[in-house]
Amino acid sequence: MAEQKKPELKLPEIKMPDPAEMAQLFSHIAEKSQVIVKDFLSRQSTDGAHDMKDTMALGKSFMEMTQKIMADPAKLAQAQMDLWKNYMELWQKTLPAMFGQPMESVVREPKGDKRFKHDDWQDNVLFSYIKQSYLLTSGWIYDMVANVEGFDDKTKKKLQFYTRQFVDALSPSNFAMTNPEVVRATIESGGQNLINGLKNMLGDLERGKGKLSMRMTDLDAFELGKNVATTPGKVVYQNEMMQLLQYDPSTPDVFKKPLLIFPPWINKFYIMDLRPKNSLIKWCVDQGFTVFLMSWINPDEKMAEKAFDDYLKDGPLAALEAIEQATGEAEVNALGYCLGGTLLSVTNAYLAAQGTPRITSGTHLTTMLNFAQPGELEVFIEEEQIASLEKRMELKGYLDGSEMATTFSMLRANDLIWSFFISNYLLGKDPFPFDLLYWNSDSTRMPAKMHSFYLRNLYQHNRLKDPGGITLLGTPIDLSKVKVPTYFLSAIEDHIAPWTSTYSGSLLFTGPVKFVLSGSGHIAGPINPPAANKYFFWTNPKHPADADEWLKEAKQTDGSWWPDWAKWLGKLSGEKVPARVPGTGKLPVIEDAPGSYVKARLVK
Structure with a gap:
């Protein structure tokens, strides 16, 4: 009986970057970085002190919250046990999937959450485990903050808002090695997506004079009176x-x-x-x-x-x-x-x-x-924040339009910040022409x-x-x-x-x-x-x-x-x-x- 041949494992073709092109790129990066850093440092004498004051005020609230959580060790221990049980259930359902069985979900992303729409977040055991671990942990953190006692309603809302900013920032979708779409793009392009992303980031830093001014759309694709705002x-x-x-x-x-x-x-x-x-x-x-x-x-x-x-x-x-x-x-x-x-x-x-x-x-x-x-x-209208502003x-003599834009973007950070971070910098894509986002970027x-x-x-x-x-x-x-x-x-x-x-x-x-x-x-x-x-x-x-x-x-x-x-x-x-x-x-x-x-x- 002839020996049956095993199917060959087909790996995506890896394209290696050109060394001369890489050398030219890093020279360009060094040149641009000097200008960007200079612009950034020139702003710190005016903006830095106020930003630090705002950060310290927020840090004080979180420190007080931590103390209140630690003051009830029984409640904290119970919360930790609940999280541990969820992790154990996730591991028990992941283990069979590693041997070819369908992956069962312990937790699912909220309705409308677009961060995990790539098929690998569900179909690939590793990335499904990463996603569910994140969702379990983030949900646990949200519950801990929501259930802490001893704060007035306004302070609790502030803590919940900034906790969401922190948790959203740590999503595995925002990191190259834990985002399956970025991993695939990196392998298939030989890292060209990350090189393009670095170029995009440098361009946004230069445009913002040392402050990241993330492009949401192709700013050259529209002209007022030509293809937007055209009613005669x-x-x-x-x-x-x-x-x-x-x-x-x-x-x-x-x-x-x-x-x-x-x-x-x-x-x-x-x-x-x-x-x-x-x-x-x-x-x-x-x-x-x-x-x-x-x-x-x-x-x-x-x-x-x-x-x-x-x-x-x-x-x-x-x-x-x-x-x-x-x-x-x-x-x-x-x-x-x-x-x-x-x-x-x-x-x-x-x-x-x-x-x-x-x-x-x-x-x-x-x-x-x-x-x-x-x-x-x-959360933005407390006395300390208004006085700092x-x-x-x-x-x-004015409030810069970028500050107002950042405030509104934070209300929907996953859609208006992190989705563009992934697309522009990790996937290295050029922003898509979109009239609504052009208007949204046209701040006052x-x-x-x-x-x-x-x-x-x-x-x-x-x-x-x-x-x-x-x-x-x-x-x-x-x-x-x-x-x-x-x-x-x-x-x-x-x-x-x-x-x-x-x-x-x-x-x-x-x-x-x-x-x-x-x-x-x-x-x-x-x-x-x-x-x-x-x-x-x-x-x-x-x-x-x-x-x-x-x-x-x-x-x-x-x-x-x-x-x-x-x-x-x-x-x-x-x-x-x-x-x-x-x-x-x-x-x-x-x-x-x-x-x-x-x-x-x-x-x-």
Whole structure:
């Protein structure tokens, strides 16, 4: 009987790097590193002391937590035994799998966790064991922190938030040797992926002047006015705070009453105008509205003393005067997104106090007015952190846009930090062109005086909800004076403006309020065009004091909330009149939309 040949084990072909290319690369690295280190060290004299102070304050809280855990040795021992039992169960199920039996799972990753989607995390015994060990340990750490006693609610939330940052950073998916996709790529390319990743990291460090400025997308793939922010229009007015855009009509007739959009100045307006197929601005134009929009300046150190009053005076109040010149209409409907919605509510309260309610309806998208429960952003508004932030802003005159971007990225670190770390640096891939991430990377500065006022009076002390709690332009602001019809949209998965918090804000008005809850989160909830046929929204004609009670009786409707809103707004917009073309009124055209203010980028 012929001897049966064993099948040959086929290993991936290993490509060895070229020595000359490697020498040239390391020479290039050395040259770039000198510049990067120099830039980094020059920043430490100003930023380093404040960063160290923040770190020490956080370390003190964790030290206190450790002491509380150690003070109950019986509870700690029980927790350790539970972890040991889980490890033993994992080992018992892993051992048979090493001899060819199917691998059984002791623990699974949470729904929506994209870190372990590669097949080897499940099919390969070694990597499945690594993944499950991590999940068991991380879950144990979360439980220990969540169950520690003796802390107030705010401190516990801070500890849980930073524990999650620590645990997420230690995920095996973030290390080359414990990520199966990276291991395969390294073998198949002979390490070229790591070389490319090093190049990408050096480029990001150089672009950030010694601070890692991670690219989320191809920053050269987009140009405002060319392939994003393309809805046709003109700049018809500008001052040092904003440019007023009037969009070209696309219908022969338009509603008599114009629509003024208040974007947030914490980021740029073109999230509402990324592409024609998902542009809220274009869709509004196509429904027959004359659309105006405020495009905010990206402030520098010269605007350090600009206050919230300036955003009110030179923003909506100036825009209302300009719109009347352009169209002859003294009254408008208005829409505000996020911080823009907060400004819209303040503007309506101010106009009500002045006896000139020129905004006759307000639409608020994911808008915080009552900041009693600001969600995970609460961990950034402690006195020590605000005081430290104010000292940094004093030195520059503004809050750097990168700091704000980092804050929001930390809320979803696995998606907005570590996924790009793996792709860019471990897999060595070039970032993929994606318009939403281009917008997300296009950060804005905050004037020092304005941002300090905003953090302290709204987030920290929650004064906006109180009648006369804040005063702007010499006028006490009282949201209960806002009696105009209001459409209040929130998003059920919003991690920046939690919907139950925004709902409590909608109760501050005394006029008729239609509260609507969309699917998805802070961006995809509001920016959900009907043609996409995605998500759903809830409505309820009642407006009870309790958010959960509202949801319990709400009706769910499939698809986008946009048509529902357009129907509501159309009834408040008057009869139809001939379409208005920018420049034909008393305001001449200054330049084409999207204007020059929005094109100012901090980092390229």
